[in-house]
Amino acid sequence: MxxxxxxxxxxxxxxxxxxxxxxxxxxxxxxxxxxxxxxxxxxxxxxxxxxxxxxxxxxxxxxxxxxxxxxxxxxxxxxxxxxxxxxxxxxxxxxxxxxxxxxxxxxxxxxxxxxxxxxxxxxxxxxxxxxxxxxxxxxxxxxxxxxxxxxxxxxxxxxxxxxxxxxxxxxxxxxxxxxxxxxxxxxxxxxxxxxxxxxxxxxxxxxxxxxxxxxxxxxxxxxxxxxxxxxPTARDLAELALAQFLKGSAAAEIAGSHHFRSPAQKAAWLRTELRAHLAGHDLAALAQQAVRLRQREGRA
CATH class of the missing domain: 2.60.120.650 (Cupin)
Structure with a gap:
């Protein structure tokens, strides 16, 4: 030492x-x-x-x-x-x-x-x-x-x-x-x-x-x-971004019609919409939201 x-x-x-x-x-x-x-x-x-x-x-x-x-x-x-x-x-x-x-x-x-x-x-x-x-x-x-x-x-x-x-x-x-x-x-x-x-x-x-x-x-x-x-960890940020995506308009619009699509079409839709969702994110704001979420859940 x-x-x-x-x-x-x-x-x-x-x-x-x-x-x-x-x-x-x-x-x-x-x-x-x-x-x-x-x-x-x-x-x-x-x-x-x-x-x-x-x-x-x-x-x-x-x-x-x-x-x-x-x-x-x-x-x-x-x-x-x-x-x-x-x-x-x-x-x-x-x-x-x-x-x-x-x-x-x-x-x-x-x-x-x-x-x-x-x-x-x-x-x-x-x-x-x-x-x-x-x-x-x-x-x-x-x-x-x-x-x-x-x-x-x-x-x-x-x-x-x-x-x-x-x-x-x-x-x-x-x-x-x-x-x-x-x-x-x-x-x-x-x-x-x-x-x-x-x-x-x-x-x-x-x-x-x-x-x-x-x-x-x-x-x-x-x-x-x-x-x-x-x-926040990378997982914290990913989980928060995904939760926001699932509450968004794109997920709401497909909720009543997804069963008419094939698995391949669903995967293609998810790649496109999720990429667009993430591209529009303010990363600093996402990090701040993750901090506030962790703060509500408990101390460091």
Whole structure:
């Protein structure tokens, strides 16, 4: 495994430590805020290679103090939190309880003391689906969903120094990791092709879809945000285009007369009409429709 940090795509140098801006610093709200030149990123980096960027106001999205505040306020409930134990799937087992709300028992509320004990013993605390309940992160995710034409979701991971961190994971989503507090050591890839980099607060790491990745705190407590961006597959686009064709006028017109045609005539009709249907498609609009459809069906 190599230990070369990927070069910064925005040409900046790494500072020893990024200071979080005080006061009313604007939180990152779009792709350019995270990676600099968004057009260059999408044309040269997206889907091609791992790359690191500097985003000094990243900490305005969420802080470690914010995480503990959310836990202590008493409103965290499943599925919006979990703890990593044996694998990369968060669980609320052992860190949740049932409360009486409006005279009825409601399960799944976070137990602050149990969560703190779990983190202190080396487990990772996860805030899930932040785009649904954190306004700053929700605005960023909404912007990325449109800019990248992808289904999007965001989770935050709080890792105590010395913990094992987040186990290796590989999936079909592109990933933007935003380091919010502390430092996280990332390993991307497998075997001799793996690379390692340490993200400090105010830095961003992009990992293309299909690359294995794992993370662990360096030598201090760490908080990072993982934004997953799942683009529609070729099958998603084909199924959507076909569904639209079957609901169109050409399919409606032949519905009452297709039984008078031979199989060869039906095949010839289908080739002609389907080709015309596809030729008239706005591919960008089709991709956006597929993203919205996937968003209704579930998260990335």
């Amino acid at each position: 190599t230990t070369d940090t990927p070069p910064r795509a925005d040409g900046t140098t790494r500072a020893e430590e990024t200071r979080r801006s005080e006061g009313t610093t604007r939180a990152p709200a779009n792709l350019a805020d995270l990676v600099g030149d968004a057009d260059a990123f999408l044309a040269e980096v997206w889907g091609n290679r791992t790359a690191a960027f500097t985003c000094e106001p990243a900490g305005a999205l969420l802080s470690t103090a914010d995480v503990w505040r959310e836990l202590d306020c008493g409103s965290l409930v499943v599925p919006y939190f979990g703890v990593l134990r044996e694998d990369a799937t968060p669980t609320a087992a052992g860190v949740s309880e049932t409360r009486i709300v409006q005279t009825k028992p409601r399960p799944g509320y976070a137990k602050p003391a149990a969560v703190r004990q779990s983190v202190a013993s080396g487990h990772v605390f996860v805030l899930r689906q932040l785009e649904d309940w954190n306004a700053r992160i929700g605005a960023l995710v909404d912007a990325l969903r449109g800019e990248c034409r992808a289904q999007a979701g965001a989770d935050a991971y709080l890792c105590a120094a010395g913990s094992d961190g987040v186990p290796a994971r590989v999936d079909g989503a592109h990933t933007l990791v935003v380091q919010l507090d502390g430092r996280t050591r990332w390993v991307v890839g497998e075997g001799e092709h793996a690379s390692e980099t340490v993200l400090q607060a105010g830095e961003v790491l992009y990992v293309p879809a299909g690359r294995a990745r794992s993370a662990a705190p360096d030598d201090v407590d760490s908080l990072h945000l993982v934004i997953s961006l799942q683009q």
